[in-house]
Amino acid sequence: MWNFKLFALASLVALGSSSTQRRSSDGDLKPWEVTRLSTFSPSGRPGNSNLANLWATITNPSPITAGPGASFEPSTANCTVEWTWYVEEPYGRTVDCTTGGNQTAFSGSISKWTIEILKADSDYASPTENFDVKFTLTANKTANGEDYYKVLAGTQHFAIGENMKGTCGGSGVCSWYLDEKNIPVLVEPTLVDSS
Incomplete structure (x- = not known):
């Protein structure tokens, strides 16, 4: 006993x-770093494109511990979300980003980024002027015969007059982008899943 x-x-x-x-x-x-984020909304006039866009560049600037003696390399992603203005909203749709960075075929580390626009908790929520963005990073690595996996996510708020600025033309076309004094906008990641 x-x-x-x-x-x-x-x-x-x-x-x-x-x-x-x-x-x-x-x-x-x-913290992750958003170094570029801009939005575009069309005029809605006949004969012009009716696509609205959000473009973002996000970087995980530091290695992340994967396991004993192994880490996931830093990575950068360029993300684009498009939707039809006045017809649909982009909220709640997860979109794959184009991922790059310090990954090589020899590192064994593979990173995948996604982006999702979330409706802001605000009286005036707009997917181009006042919104939240959720970034998700999925990292995989095989090292020393072991498979490692982590999913991290972070959300940040973006709004005109807070961390964005830009202009609207007389035709109704609006372009907004990060205010230079706020670059980079930091996103705090949290661990969602791992093995």
Whole structure:
């Protein structure tokens, strides 16, 4: 009976240590950086394009611990969301981004970014002037015969007069972009899933 109690106690200590290690390894998460974000809304006049757009560039500038002696490399993504102005809203639709960065065929690290426009918690929410953006990074790596996987997500608010500026023309065409004094806009990532 004594051996069983000692085994159970040792197992709990080991489990507590692994949980602490997992938490501390996720403590290395650094803020992501949005270095470009702009939106465009068309005039809606006949004969002109009726597509609205959001373009964004986001970077994970630091390696992320994957496991013992392994990390996911920094990466950058260019994201584009398009929708038909006056006809549809872009909210709640996840769109794949074009991912690049320091990844190489030899690193074994693969990153995939997605973007989603969320309706702002505001009396005046607009998908081009006052909105939230959720970025998701999925990272995979095989190292030392082990497969590592993490999903991280972060949301940031963007609005005219807060971190964006721009103009609307007489025709009704509006273009908004990040105010230079706010670049980069930081996004705090959180761990959603891992293995």
